[in-house]
Amino acid sequence: MKKNKAVLSCILVITLLVWALSGCSVTSYQENNSMDMVKVDTSSGVLQNRFPSEPMVKGSGEKFRIAYIDIDEYPVTGSMIYYVIESLKQDGWIEYDSLPMSADNVDAQKLIHWLSEQDLGPYLEFVSSANYYLAYEGEEAVAQSLRDHVENKKDIDVVFAMGTWPGTFAKNLDLDVPLLVYGTVDPVRAGIVQSAENSGDDMIWAQVDPSAFTRQLQFYYDTYPFTKIGMVYNDEIVAAVPDYERTAAENNFTIAKVRIGKLESNNPADQERYYADLKEVYRKMILEDKIDAYLINTDVITENDRMEDLFRVFHEHKIPIFVQVGDNYIENGAFMLVSPRDYKGLGAFVSYIVGATLNGAKPGELPQEYTSSPYLSINLDVADTIGFTPTFEMLLSSEYIYTGEKQEAAGEL
Structure with missing residues (x-):
């Protein structure tokens, strides 16, 4: 989509001047809409003191090893794991110069494979042979491989499952390692965890946002x-x-x-x-x-x-x-x-959960509920096609405005 930055900028600047000169105040579009919410602050001292999450090596001095299960190359879950990885870097668990793909163009399996080939520092590594797409490899083959890693080779410390199908699949394997489930719409109804407050299993954690x-x-x-x-x-x-x-x-x-x-x-x-x-x-x-x-x-x-x-x-x-x-x-x-879903905020939350788990916390004791700060994206060309005129407040509060061939980050206008 083509950027129309100059046009949008002029419209917003002129409108702001008109509002300012008329003595009117601009009310944030998000102040009164139905998506207002409060986000969990995982950097607070309460959580950090109760569940330490700072980087550490295993008792044997070796790196922790993570297995990854996803469905297929879905852009949404690709973006979600991207920000988890970036947050793990920010938290000091892994080291690299830059990732080989952008947040909006991630093949999760390829990203995990790339990470498995890097020296990420002394604390953590991803396992290339325990990096799965269920839709293509099938449950039977993935189950056999994962059981071999966990039960025979004993070289996996955490299983990270992205999505409802991978989460229920991994739970049913009943492996004796922590299972962290992310990217599910409703892990409670799916039977992955018992409730938002209690997973019902010391070895299982899933991110929950009930409403x-x-x-x-x-x-x-x-x-x-x-x-x-x-x-x-x-x-x-x-x-x-x-x-x-x-x-x-x-x-x-x-x-x-x-x-x-x-x-x-x-x-x-x-x-x-x-x-x-x-x-x-x-x-x-x-x-x-x-x-x-x-x-x-x-x-x-x-x-x-x-x-x-x-x-x-x-x-x-x-x-x-x-x-x-x-x-x-x-x-x-x-x-x-x-x-x-605020992928960046959630990425930081999930990184904290990974760190706390590797520090010895039981996943079932960790907080599961995270309510994201919402963001709005709108395609102005489509709005014009269907006859919808967005309000000035809507444009101001949009995280991304798409018009032409590329998105416009609203904060740049």
Whole structure:
């Protein structure tokens, strides 16, 4: 997308001058919206004193070794692990000059493999042969490899699982090493942990934000009221469907739901068939279900270059596309994202959890609940297409404004 920085800057500067000269005050868009929240401060002395997390070597003097499990090369989880890695560096656990990819273009498995080949310092290393994509390698092969590492070679100190499927899979293996689960929509409903306050297992930790997606959909409805919103998903827990249904009931709008099978193949023919079927589902939602809004749920479209074609039918009917997670959707033609996940803040929180675990804390005793500070991303070209004019306050509070071919960081305007 092309940057229109000069135009946007002029608009905002002129508007600010008008407001200032008229004696009006500018109220932050986030002061009164439904996504306001308080973020956990993991740097506070209370947590640090109770659960030390400073870098250390194992009792034997060796490095700690981490196994990584993900689903596939999903941009959202790639960004999430990117900021965990950066925070581990900031906290002193690992050392490197710079990562070989940017935060918005991360293949998690390739990143972990790159890290496994580096000398990251005296404390920590990632294991190349314990770096898995479940969708491509399959549960049986991953289980066999991971059990061999943990039970026979005894060379894994922590298993880090990214997402609901990897989290439930790793939990069911019942390995005798700490399991840290990140990137799940609802680890409680998924059965990974018992509750936000108590994981129910000393060896398991999962990050929890109980109301993130109810707040998100409320914001979308308040911003652009609709009567029927469409959702296509492959797992209702991952897609936060129960949370969204609660918001729908409270506001008297309906959800048109379609459940489809998950794409678990990198075979080109399978992928073409999957996306052709998805395109037909979208067409029927618009023409037959008469939706007036759509929410793109996680894991349904995993390839950025597919989005323009898939989203075209929504644009033609002036239907806004809201996003559950992932700025990449906004960049490629969706309308708006209020992200319930502050990846940088969460990265620092998860890094602290890793450090505390390696210092000997039981994962089940560590705090799981982290409520992110939300951020807003909007695609102005799409807003224009569907006839929506964002307010001045909305533009001011946007973290990213997409227009043309690249995003505009609002703080630079």
